Amino acid sequence: MTTATATAAPTKKWGSGLFQGLQKIGRSLQLPIAVLPAAGLLLRFGQQDIHDKLHLPDKVTSVFATAGGAIFDNLPMLFCIGVAIGFAKKADGSTALAALVGFLVYKNVLTAFPVTDAKIQKGADIAATYNNPGVLGGLVMGLLGAVVWQRFHRTKLVDWLGFFNGRRLVPIIMAFVGTVMGVFFGLVWKPIGEGISHFGEWITGLGAFGAGLFGLINRALIPVGMHQFVNTVSWFQIGDYKTASGTIVHGDLTRFFAGDPTAGQFMSGFFPIMMFGLPAAALAIAHTARPERRAAVMGMMMSMALTSFVTGVTEPIEFTFMFIAPLLYVIHAVLTALSMAITWALGVHAGFTFSAGVIDYILNWNLATKPWLIIPIGLVFAAIYYFVFRFAIVRFNLPTPGREPEEEIEDLTKA
Structure with a gap:
């Protein structure tokens, strides 16, 4: 019988795990940000001053403008997918698909909580407005997609549900996660958004x-x-x-x-x-x-x-x-x-x-x-x-x- 005892594992300093997690999130943001030069170039060639200088046909300018606008208009979705891939360990295409499913559901659920209703007026129709968490919402959904994928991408179900094992299960879970997050942001985003706006007004006011x-x-x-x-x-x-x-x-x-x-x-x-x-x-x-x-x-x-x-x-x-x-x-x-x-x-x-x-x-x-x-x-x-x-x-x-x-x-x- 031995009297030797196992050496205790060194204890992590308080907050070190959180700090490392934040660092990892920061690194994962580099992937969606890397697409911005393409967006900027396309959008720039679609603007009026470039059109006039280069004497481009109107249709060519319109193509560039809409191409660049497609990236800028969908930045929240790009951040969602990019962060999910960058944050999850050994991520693959199923990680991106799961994050995308969650984001699309979340985005549509937000429309169930209009801030102002649509109005039909003489001469012009006014569309309804909705809460828009923007890139922050995409970031949250991307992180959730990465966490859910890491937790469930190897999960085995009962035999009669075997088709949905592992990676096929994660997009299904993310559809429900997207529903919950859409309801959450639909209900609570107004004060959060106002807080960000007030902070923005304060720092720009400086x-x-x-x-x-x-x-x-x-x-x-x-x-x-x-x-x-x-x-x-x-x-x-x-x-x-x-x-x-x-x-x-x-x-x-x-x-x-x-x-x-x-x-x-x-x-x-x-x-x-x-x-x-x-x-x-x-x-x-x-x-x-x-x-x-x-x-x-x-x-x-x-x-x-x-x-x-x-x-x-x-x-x-x-x-x-x-x-x-x-x-x-x-x-x-x-x-x-x-x-x-x-x-x-x-x-x-x-x-x-x-x-x-x-x-x-x-x-x-x-x-x-x-x-x-x-x-x-x-x-x-x-x-x-x-x-x-x-x-x-x-x-x-x-x-x-x-x-x-x-x-x-x-x-x-x-x-």
Whole structure:
């Protein structure tokens, strides 16, 4: 008989499971967001100024506009499917089908709870209006679809119901989940929606400070992978705009592309940072590398700088100093907030479908207000980033690329 006892499993810290779950949700949001560049391009080529410049036939312009509109109009459904696939472990086509079934049922059930009834008047009929949780509703249904799929996709039923085993069972369950969620949102969305609207009015009412606050929070959450939460709420939920056709769109990004002249508060200030600031920071990192490593680091950092300038993808640069030199990342977050505030205070209204790179900058020039100001603002921030980063790296001897201790380099070369 042994007296040895099994080693107790280490206990997880309180909230670690929740934190990891939120990180996973944040990562899953990247899949539906990735489709936005296609939507933006199609919608842009369907707008009147492009039609006039390129002398496109009316039918061609109409095709582009309706194609891009199809994606923007169905963003809640795309978020539902994308989040379900991204969140569920070992997801497959049945995960997407289950989420889609749940979403379609949920969306139709909402119409059983009209906010205002349809009216027939002389000369014009007024359609009924319904609660519209928008992208948030799609996100909830996608998460539920992923959870239900993971729980039931291997379930075995009795023999006479064997046809509905496993993956075939999940869409059936999701039909009932969609019914319940449709009733739930139909009954309780009004106060929730009003709360989001009031919050949106409050933060947009803060003007430049509100833009700066968003920029600070956005950058602060990138290290933990949760910045997509604030992006989703700000770009697709906050703010309302009624288009010429009478459709109401929500969110800073969707309002911008629908023609709202007041949109862009949560996007404009990223252009000076992504096109100018971070590329200058990359140059500072290369210049402060040790002489024998400077050429190699310069090549690496300049390729990252070009990526940031052209596409607005900044993570390659940010991850070179985010964890090994957190002081630089704090400086970067503060400067991003400052850029967001200054750009908005100067009346710049710009937007993007993918990110704040030169491609989106040029493509959406005619939709923006004072886009030319982004260049001088960006040049100022480029100088600030370069000199502040260079000073901080040298003054505090930060271990940025090319400045690692000799023993680390030896270990890497031996590996």
